[in-house]
Amino acid sequence: MTPTSFMSAHMATGIAVMVAVTVALRLGGFWIMRFVRVTPRVQRMIDALPGSVIVASVVPVAVNGGAVGILAIVAAVLAMIWQRNDFVAVVAGMLVAALARAAGVSG
Amino acid sequence: MTEPTTASHWTWHGMRAGARAMTPLLPGIVAFSLAFGTVAAQKGLSFGESLVMTATVYAGLSQFVALQTWPDHFTLGEIAALAAVTMTINLRFVLMGASLRPWLGAIPPWQSYPSLALMTDGSWLLALRYRAEGGHDAGFYYGMALLNYVVWVIAVIPGYFLASSLSDPKTFGIDMIMVAFFAAMLVTVWRGYRRALAWLVAGCVAVAVNWLFSGWWFIVAGAVAGSVAGGFIDDAD
Numbered sequence: 001m002t003p004t005s006f007m008s009a010h011m012a013t014g015i016a017v018m019v020a021v022t023v024a025l026r027l028g029g030f031w032i033m034r035f036v037r038v039t040p041r042v043q044r045m046i047d048a049l050p051g052s053v054i055v056a057s058v059v060p061v062a063v064n065g066g067a068v069g070i071l072a073i074v075a076a077v078l079a080m081i082w083q084r085n086d087f088v089a090v091v092a093g094m095l096v097a098a099l100a101r102a103a104g105v106s107g
Numbered sequence: 108m109t110e111p112t113t114a115s116h117w118t119w120h121g122m123r124a125g126a127r128a129m130t131p132l133l134p135g136i137v138a139f140s141l142a143f144g145t146v147a148a149q150k151g152l153s154f155g156e157s158l159v160m161t162a163t164v165y166a167g168l169s170q171f172v173a174l175q176t177w178p179d180h181f182t183l184g185e186i187a188a189l190a191a192v193t194m195t196i197n198l199r200f201v202l203m204g205a206s207l208r209p210w211l212g213a214i215p216p217w218q219s220y221p222s223l224a225l226m227t228d229g230s231w232l233l234a235l236r237y238r239a240e241g242g243h244d245a246g247f248y249y250g251m252a253l254l255n256y257v258v259w260v261i262a263v264i265p266g267y268f269l270a271s272s273l274s275d276p277k278t279f280g281i282d283m284i285m286v287a288f289f290a291a292m293l294v295t296v297w298r299g300y301r302r303a304l305a306w307l308v309a310g311c312v313a314v315a316v317n318w319l320f321s322g323w324w325f326i327v328a329g330a331v332a333g334s335v336a337g338g339f340i341d342d343a344d
Contacts, residue, residue, distance in 0.1 A: 005153065015156070015163060017186055018173060021190050022197050025200040026223050027220055028204065029203065029205035030207055033212070036208075044340065045334045047337060050231075051309070052305060052329065052334050053203065054296075054306075055306045055309045057326050059314060063314055073286060076286075076290040084294075089288070090132070093280070093283050093291075094287060097280030098279050101277060
């Protein structure tokens, strides 16, 4: 991969593959739901989805990542319960992670 | 302001509200995009390649992982491998898009499908919360999604050219913004311990899959498990 021009045929091929897959996924679920009747059970499945996606994305990373990630998560959750404000929660998570690292916590 | 009679509509007022809702996430988006630009430069991509990739694929984690394993030549096997990596990381988009059907299904397809092409984790979570709080202005979604997209694409430019001179995002905890935001969203979607059983299922399955299989299957495996579990939890307490 040497930067010779604006875009090599090689890179264009790979990018096209990634775009095709990602666009199909982004549009596919919405499209499929045209054919699914939203029964109360399906609605409950949809309702459970945001929390499930969050937990499934964050927990394994936190488990592997060590103390800093876990401290940041705890700080953000507590700040959110306390203030109900996205910005405050994000800043709390950042601050605690930065302080923990400054104090020598690894992660 | 008059109350809307239809299920969904869209206004400029909604777009501005959406853009405002996105602002706590902007530092994290900038940091992530800067980091991608830096990695792309280090991997020898041209500026044009970096910009086009980030503006068209628009799925940061999959871009990072793909660059780590980018093949020297594309055989059919290499193309399949790249497609498979991209798919496992981004498979959650199928679920996320499906969950937007009850809302965006009410606006014309020429408006809903472009908005889905811009869907990110952050904009999706904010959209669902907005919807749960009774909002139905599709402009809110576009306001968030467009701001997210523009900031993501622009921030790759300094990332690419300043590369090594940027300080480590870890110093100020900038790498933790997305994690902190996700955790905070968990508080806003909390509907009691009973419903949270589904999340427990999601977490356990994700950790187990992460242990047992390499790659990124754990995200979608955990999400599907949690969603199915949620479907079987009755509302009657």
